[in-house]
Amino acid sequence: MAQPEATPRTRNAAATRAAILAAARARFAQEGFDVASVRSIASEAGIDPALVLRYFGSKDELFVAVLAESGTVEDLLAGERSEFGERVARQLLLDPVESQKLDILLIILRSASSPKAGPAIRANVQTAFYGPMEAWLGGEDAAIRARTVGAIIMGASMARAIDNNGLDDPAERERLARSLGDALQRAVG
Incomplete structure (x- = not known):
């Protein structure tokens, strides 16, 4: 019996970036910068930890991005x-x-x-x-x-x-x- 073809997962860079930022904001709010890990952020976003680093370079840079998206006065x-x-x-x-x-x-x-x-x-x-x-x-x-x-x-x-x-x-x-x-x-x- 032939296996049905797997539907490839749609890639959406903007949605992935937004999911990472939302997960990071939640983790940093719950745990603070020092305790939150790239692995826990990736898990909350439902992605591989390597994607967090691919999109943001480091946890430090991700933190800066979370702060930047908080808006201004x-x-x-x-x-x-x-x-x-x-x-x-x-x-x-x-x-x-x-x-x-x-x-x-x-x-x-x-x-x-x-x-x-x-x-x-x-x-x-x-x-x-x-x-x-x-x-x-x-x-x-x-x-x-x-x-x-x-x-x-x-x-x-x-x-x-x-x-x-x-x-x-x-x-x-x-x-x-x-x-x-x-x-x-x-x-x-």
Whole structure:
């Protein structure tokens, strides 16, 4: 009896690359840079580990790509400057949390102390957040104000990730959003 011909697997470089990035983001968020392995990332993506290296060269380069795909601060800067504080506070405290944004926060928290990942995180934060924020703010103290805004945003993001800011009452969450919005608006000047 003749065997049916096997259907060759369709190759799709873009889909493979996206699967690797998604698996890497998940692993780095769960385990941090130092613990996540190319083998575990490949397993989660359903591919051979050699493909991870073929597409990205190394785990270090894959980590940089995951950080780069996390986006920039530009979406926070879109809109009226006079409404920045309120707009960002609502996004941080009241809008549904996008899992990809939470993953990036976890990656940063779990990997910042790594001798290999720390410099990549700092470079990405400078390029994706502080640089554009400083340019948007302008003025001689833009670097200080950008870092103040960054500290407020990071703190609010961490508090939400830990326990939703500890507030179950919607009215209290609204009050917190107004207070945070005021602090952010003062920071941008």
